[in-house]
Amino acid sequence: MYVKGVQSEEDVYRSLDSGAQGIWVSNHGGRQLDGGPASFDSLQYVAEAVDRRVPIVFDSGVRRGQHVFKAIASGADLVAIGRPAIYGLAIGGSTGIKQVFDFFKRELEMVMQLAGTQTVEDIKKAKLRENRFI
Secondary structure (H helix, E strand, O other): OEEEOOOOHHHHHHHHHOOOOEEEEOOOOOOOOOOOOOHHHHHHHHHHHHOOOOOEEEOOOOOOHHHHHHHHHOOOOEEOOHHHHHHHHHHHHHHHHHHHHHHHHHHHHHHHHHHOOOOHHHHHHOOOOOOOOO
16 A cells, blocks of 8 residues: 655654555645645655655656656655656557657656766665755
């Protein structure tokens, strides 16, 4: 059983104490409450609390290979790309979905090369810098 919607350390502890076999960091498609945290802002804190005890899935706003890299570098084991896949399906059927995955793969490979990483394990060891200008 995976628990979806985890966004805090407290959520992690409660989920693991209840027998969760995985954690899914997500805001379920949007921040319904004004000022609610973005999933990416919660990911690193959740990953630290999980401490590699169970897999972490991340979704919410993943639209590029760069986002996949950042999510893995911040603690995700698996990155879900729901909307892009659905858009690909709507526009081009199975060919559209393949094109979406090919796009993600190409961009992820480019980002990995630029970051000096060769494997997913290398990405997990990468450190992201805080960008104070955004």
